[in-house]
Amino acid sequence: MSDISDIEQLKYRYMRLLDTKQWDEFATCFSDDATADYGGITFSSPRELVDYMRTNLPAEIITMHTVHHPEITVVDGEATGCWYLHDKVFAPAFDFALEGAAFYEDRYVRTPQGWRIAHTGYQRTWELTTSLKDQPSAKLKGAGGPTTHP
Amino acid sequence: MSDISDIEQLKYRYMRLLDTKQWDEFATCFSDDATADYGGITFSSPRELVDYMRTNLPAEIITMHTVHHPEITVVDGEATGCWYLHDKVFAPAFDFALEGAAFYEDRYVRTPQGWRIAHTGYQRTWELTTSLKDQPSAKLKGAGGPTTHP
Amino acid sequence: MSDISDIEQLKYRYMRLLDTKQWDEFATCFSDDATADYGGITFSSPRELVDYMRTNLPAEIITMHTVHHPEITVVDGEATGCWYLHDKVFAPAFDFALEGAAFYEDRYVRTPQGWRIAHTGYQRTWELTTSLKDQPSAKLKGAGGPTTHP
Numbered sequence: 464m465s466d467i468s469d470i471e472q473l474k475y476r477y478m479r480l481l482d483t484k485q486w487d488e489f490a491t492c493f494s495d496d497a498t499a500d501y502g503g504i505t506f507s508s509p510r511e512l513v514d515y516m517r518t519n520l521p522a523e524i525i526t527m528h529t530v531h532h533p534e535i536t537v538v539d540g541e542a543t544g545c546w547y548l549h550d551k552v553f554a555p556a557f558d559f560a561l562e563g564a565a566f567y568e569d570r571y572v573r574t575p576q577g578w579r580i581a582h583t584g585y586q587r588t589w590e591l592t593t594s595l596k597d598q599p600s601a602k603l604k605g606a607g608g609p610t611t612h613p
Numbered sequence: 614m615s616d617i618s619d620i621e622q623l624k625y626r627y628m629r630l631l632d633t634k635q636w637d638e639f640a641t642c643f644s645d646d647a648t649a650d651y652g653g654i655t656f657s658s659p660r661e662l663v664d665y666m667r668t669n670l671p672a673e674i675i676t677m678h679t680v681h682h683p684e685i686t687v688v689d690g691e692a693t694g695c696w697y698l699h700d701k702v703f704a705p706a707f708d709f710a711l712e713g714a715a716f717y718e719d720r721y722v723r724t725p726q727g728w729r730i731a732h733t734g735y736q737r738t739w740e741l742t743t744s745l746k747d748q749p750s751a752k753l754k755g756a757g758g759p760t761t762h763p
Numbered sequence: 764m765s766d767i768s769d770i771e772q773l774k775y776r777y778m779r780l781l782d783t784k785q786w787d788e789f790a791t792c793f794s795d796d797a798t799a800d801y802g803g804i805t806f807s808s809p810r811e812l813v814d815y816m817r818t819n820l821p822a823e824i825i826t827m828h829t830v831h832h833p834e835i836t837v838v839d840g841e842a843t844g845c846w847y848l849h850d851k852v853f854a855p856a857f858d859f860a861l862e863g864a865a866f867y868e869d870r871y872v873r874t875p876q877g878w879r880i881a882h883t884g885y886q887r888t889w890e891l892t893t894s895l896k897d898q899p900s901a902k903l904k905g906a907g908g909p910t911t912h913p
Binding site: 622624625626628629632633675677679680681701703747748749750751752753754755756 | 831832833834845847849864866886887888889890891892893894896897898
């Protein structure tokens with residue numbers, strides 16, 4: 464497996480653990496001193512980042528984050544990666560829906576345990592928020608069955 | 614071409630043949646004893662699965678199935694694959710629209726004719742159904758031009 | 764890096780430069796005699812194509828084009844590629860929103876400067892247009908902040 468393939472697998476794992484809310488495993492995707500900047504929401508350590516996700520993405524918040532078009536450059540034990548994010552967030556209790564896209568600019572570092580995210584950050588190209596109430600027929604189900612959306 | 618690349622190509626072909634409704638070719642993606650479980654809709658043979666698709670996905674039903682983030686493991690002549698599905702279904706005659714996501718957990722087997730799907734199945738992370746009537750300005754066109762949506 | 768990987772990188776660059784409206788760099792993705800056919804909108808030269816994009820996709824038009832499922836075949840210095848497009852377009856001044864999908868059928872050529880697009884074209888599988896006015900709560904932000912959508 465090449466470095467680029469390993470880094471892609473790391474990113475796919477990160478996205479899967481994010482959307483399935485497996486926070487302890489999610490934390491293992493980062494180097495010890497990793498930082499993040501999600502469109503201006505910044506984190507100076509993996510602990511801070513993971514705590515934020517755990518608090519703000521409880522079971523009732525539904526997210527989908529898919530990444531596309533990996534453009535990865537490896538130089539020795541470091542790498543940079545550009546990815547095209549397409550994401551959706553639903554907060555059924557608030558009839559809230561968000562859809563958007565962004566370009567990730569990541570940095571990765573090779574550690575004795577394999578490649579890890581050293582920095583992840585994105586800048587939005589667009590973001591659309593709507594209310595599920597705008598679509599009276601909307602029925603939303605999460606992984607565990609119907610949500611609270613009426 | 615590596616095994617992983619071959620399996621990715623198989624999956625891409627499967628999705629393309631599904632959304633373009635080429636059922637005879639779609640059938641060739643499966644091993645003879647393949648099974649499937651699409652979020653609880655189960656099939657115990659490729660024939661059963663293909664017949665179901667042919668019946669339930671006629672020309673007027675529009676589908677989009679894209680898969681992302683392949684996490685594939687090959688051990689000898691067998692392989693497993695996890696994919697992130699994002700899908701949309703439109704049934705214009707009923708003003709019905711569905712969007713959702715799921716994680717596929719597939720099994721593949723190497724045959725004399727190449728890699729084939731031995732089992733495919735997914736579990737939904739979310740699913741949103743709406744009525745096109747909720748958006749009075751909606752105009753939907755399928756591959757063959759405008760659909761029946763008024 | 765293999766030819767297939769180089770061609771994938773070319774396509775990702777093309778999509779990124781399209782959605783970030785970097786037209787001079789976008790132009791470098793094509794061979795000198797490249798042609799295009801986007802669902803019937805045809806271009807007989809890269810200059811014609813790039814001029815069209817520059818004129819019709821000014822800053823206030825928001826686009827997202829993601830491509831998936833690369834099926835690429837290389838024969839000597841030429842290649843063909845099939846991709847699954849998922850795209851969105853927003854024209855906030857007109858409350859206009861479009862979403863659709865298509866299969867790209869591209870041709871690529873190896874030049875002294877690397878692989879270039881010799882022909883790109885797609886046929887839509889579906890296209891849905893709506894008005895943002897159908898969703899009164901809709902708030903759309905582009906890369907530079909809030910758009911004009913009220």
